[in-house]
Amino acid sequence: MIYWRKVLLSITAIACLWTAMVASVARADVMYPTYTRDNFDNVIFTQPAYTPLRMLGNDLTMPDPEQSDLIVSSPLQGPKDVFVDSRDHIYIADTGNSRIVHYDENYDFVRYIQPQESPFSSPEGVFVDEQGYIYVADTGNRRVVILDPEGYPIREIGRPESRFIPKDFKYDPIKLVADRRGFLYVVTLGGYRGLLQLDPEGGFQSFFGANKTPFSVLDAMKRALYTREMYENEISKLPGAISNVAVGPDGFIYTATSGGDVSHSQVKRLNYEGRNLLVNSEESTSGKSGGSLTFGESLISAYSAEGEKVQTQIVDLTVDPYGNISVIDRQYNYVNQYDAYGNLLFFWGGRSSPTSTQLGLIKNPVAIDVNSRNELFVLDDQENVLQVFELSEFGKLVYQANELTNQGFYAESEPYWKQVLDLNAQFGPAIHGLAKAAYQRGDYETAKELFRRGGNQVGFSDAFWQLRLQWFQERFSLFATLFLVLCCFYLIGSRYLNRLPWSAKRKRDKKSRNKVVEQLSHALYMLKHPIDGFTALRFENKGGYVGAIVILLGMYVSLLVYRIYTSFVFNKIEENAISAVTIFIQFAVIWIVWVVCNYLISSIYRGEGRFRDVFIGSAYSLIPFVLFAIPLTIISNGMTLSEQAIYQYLFYGLIVWVGAMFFWQVQALQNYGVGETVVNILLSLFAMLVMAVLAFIIVGLTNELRMFIYEVYQEVTLR
Template sequence: MKLRSSRRVLTLLFLTLTAAALVPLSAYAEVPYWTNSKDKQGRLVWTQPAYTPEGMFGKDLTIPDPDNPGTAKSSPLQNPKDVFIDKRDHIFVADTGNNRIVEFGPEGAFIRIIAPERDSPGGSFNKPEGVFVTDDFDLYVADTGNKRIVRMDKDGNYIREYKRPDSKYMPESFKFDPTRLVVDKRGFLYIAVLGGYQGLLQLDPQGNFQSFYGANKTVFSPLDAMKRLLYPKKMYANEISKLPGAIRSVAVDHDGFLYTTTAGKDIKSEQIKKLSIKGLNMLESKTFGEVRQSDLKFAAGGSVAPQLIDIAIDSNGNMTAIDSSYNYINQYDANGNLLFFWAGPSSPNTIQLGSMKNPVAVDANSRNDLILLDGQEGVLQLFRLSEFGDKVNAANKLTLQGRYEESERHWREVLRLNANYSPAILGLAKAAYKQGNYKEALELFKRGDDHKGYSDTFWQIRLQWFQSHFSVVATCMAAAIISLLLFERATRRTAWRQAWNNRTRSNNEFVVKLKHMFYMLKHPIDGFTALRYEHKGGYRSAVILLIIAYAALVVMKLFTGFSFNMDDANSVNLLSLLLQYGAVWFGWVVSNYLVSSIYRGEGRFKDVFVGNAYALIPFILIGIPLAAVSNVLTMSEQTIYDFMEKALYVWTGLMVFWKIQSLQNYSVGETIINVLLSLLTFLALAVLALVVLGLSSDLKDFIHEVYQEVRLR
């Protein structure tokens, strides 16, 4: 009986574990795409779906047939370009191919078509690409083909039009081809025009020009900078002008802040901008546009940067942007932190709910559900906020409002559902910090890779420790100093003290060569000269120093305090680090020796080898203490850490400079030339090594394919 009971328990346990393991799979099976987030290190995190596709409409749109009363005819959307949801959750689509605006209900039920006749007061539309509805339900249409903005009342009656304003502040070359627009609560228009690199065109309610707003910066590549430096003025004037990227879309949130997206092959930063009153980007420090590494490998034409072409802002301030390169939907919170990204290319032959062939526009309704517009298929898809997405939104909203204690319960529920979700970890860390639970906050900030939060928490822990132990530490330090002074005075004339002072120094050659490095710290030029002419250094001592320097590098990589160590210690590969360290150091030795032997140098290869090893002494002396000190510093003492780190590299660089000058018998000017030539030689060797490795890999693949062909036949 006991045996049967045990078997039943084991069987029940097995079934329970199997069911638990299958829960995420069933959650993922509900949608035809993966949903992801990323941690602070940029590593991919799989999550439950934040949104689930609920419906599709627009493809089978039918309208009353004027020629046959009582019947309907098919009138699908053709090449639609924009979608907007008003405060009633009515959905408006700029049906560009049909020269009309189509209105749907909150769930996608057709309501009406707005398509003025040619002989109506405002005339007909011509390829409208943008639509906006105010809180008073006035309708603004970017009538692109007619080069105007049309304003209508809620019944579709023409009110007025806005054409290219006549202003001396506008360049004559400016073309008014409006594509997207928003209207603020004052009635001011902000218009994105086709190819308008000057920024958004701002008009007052009467259509008068006010300014260009939120213009992008011109992107200069290193090649452009080199051309500008080297080309004569006439030759540089013939180059194609570098212009800022043109704004693709614009949106406005409930607080009146404007958001823009900019896409282009040269645009890799500031693709999303949140504009201040002065038109400055409030999200300048953030990067947008997510991609999976697996998709980069299969991208057409090689690696392609994300291109964000449209944006929507929901009631929580979350930003949802469309990436036209990979058909991803990216969602960020109000501070620009990534929440989710999902979707991807769909089947070329069929329309599948949840997959988009060519997403061109997005907007959010009052429930924070998303409406996505597929321009190729002419359909709209409703994406409903999932339970997991709703929990994340509720928790994140409280965190952004500074209500950390209230957000804790929500974040714990999110973390229960997904233990690797980075925003939940950081949300709990902030809650623990606010409640004074610094030990837990420290662990959570470290787990969430938040160096700033970790540093602030450690500062509080350190402060509490000093407040509790200051008297003990001060007493011990004072006692130690007094004891040392008394010991010095009491033992000054004792026999063993005299014997210690008169001890015989070691004459071992190897020990002498190692101790020579301390002399070099005070007299570097004489010390390097002694390496050659007095034989104060050798291969064995140099190898020992190289090993110690590598150990210092390992210590810095693994044991630098988390506040200053941006590398993940768990991902450090010591063998790879050794190979990189050895390749760089030995490549520099070879490059420097080759240049010196040609450029009137007097040093032998042994001198260059040994000298470069001894030049690493500052790296050893500062690197390890710096790693140790970093564990008791916070970012408030960043200047101390930066000073010591820069001193390490500057001192090492000076040692290399003095080594070349001393061993090769150069003047200062000749040493500078030698260093520059050695760097160029090192770069040439690096490129050659990469080419050889690439050819070797291709040759290996070729041999393997030939072998497989012969074996299979």
């Protein structure tokens, strides 16, 4: 018995060692890291979602044109598009060689499609419908060519004629798809008007799915201030041009937009009206709804070294049979994967060596597609290869769990999500999936904590609403009884209240009060009579430094409590992400800079207040926040998103109240009129901005000087 137990343990140990070796080899084969991002915008490392499988296109051959019995190498040259049809056959638009390359589902070469009677010229797009008809965007010839399954041309579509097409419209087709009705959607080079929608006969129908022209605050100011002649001299602002198009398994048309000023909705799912359906919804893990989505991930700053904003360049997308969307970003060379609702699943990739072609690494991605086995095909027009990736075991687990969640089978998805979370405890989609499963089975407390952990404010609010409802229902009889008892006590006891001795209270009122207490009592008086109260600070010395410092400490405590303990419904922060020291430094710096700048501006701008008055008056102006921020924080923890309007009304009302106190403080202490007060405050804010810029410059120069001294020291010591 002992012998067999030892044998069994040995076999188990060998199996574990073999599994670890296989896993290490698999990880070693992946030349790039894989990431995801949580709803707090933190980048999370994950196991690889896809692993590189093979490369296609670099070993192509063809008969020598001069000696047909010889075979010469004919690799891809500057390919621009790849398409996988319903049979998993692969078609590549080999632009540099002016041909279409056809592979079968097993990656075996089938044929070159090169019609001899009407040769292609730099084709940049290819599409194959369910019947096997091949559509080619023959860019060099400015036409669309339709071929039968055997590769023989049956129709050409040139520039469509319509009075709705401007005369200056350039017809350079670069990408295309056809829907189930046979309608064509053609992407034209620089086509900011949208897709060119053509009927099955090639007739013009409309411009479809155009992007909106970005309109900033600066544009609004220009429109308001510029004359007509000045505005006409401005450079025309055009919407971002669509860079690629795909048709999903759901029949919707998907578009990708790159370049321009497009920072949201770079990927769209368009219905038959051309309206984008890919927006934040209740199924979004972001916890928001109704807004536009952002696509394209990066690990580095969104600004270049010159300070210019760097936009992602979404050049192509594909939709797998489950509705998951994979897009490629040429700016950062990442493959970004999102689920059917636009929630990020993974992003991964990396540049290959400048001197060699490496499996899995991409230099310049231009096209992407997916087959029925969820294998991804990424086309690289610099390496002239088609990279093939297969779904990893971790990726399969995530896809399976996410598909069940998106279909509403939350209980069935729970075991899979638990496995994912065991492998990666920070994987956001797994946390969100488990939260939905807990919510469905009525475990609202667990759901609430998971939604908070996953950064989903909508889910957190819904779970809390259910808990609040249950809590109130269980205690309704107690509250009703307590209310009746209090009413009876009030009706019966009010008759005897007037008989109680109040002499003790009168004696206490006559006693002299502490000076600090008097200063704080004056702060309360200012809530009702702000102008008189600030005037009394200046001429009657009703306030003092001690009282001001006490109020400032109260402001710091109130600010700290508000930042940390406001309900997650209205304050999306990570647990333990708030630093008390950081809040103190920020508050102290802003406060001191305001007092100094306001005093200096007041001294120059005919002000009468002393530094003492500005310091004390500015502190007293904060009393509304000191008194009401903590009660508002407590109230927020009993509210849901249904009461968001009430919370925002109270919060912004408190901010406006504090702002009004500062206005009245400057007006009363400096003896200004309304117009002079406005000018003083604006100049003070401008002075604060100047001081911030100067501080930034000084810190930067100090750091440069420190580095210079350190380098000189190293140079001297090394020699």
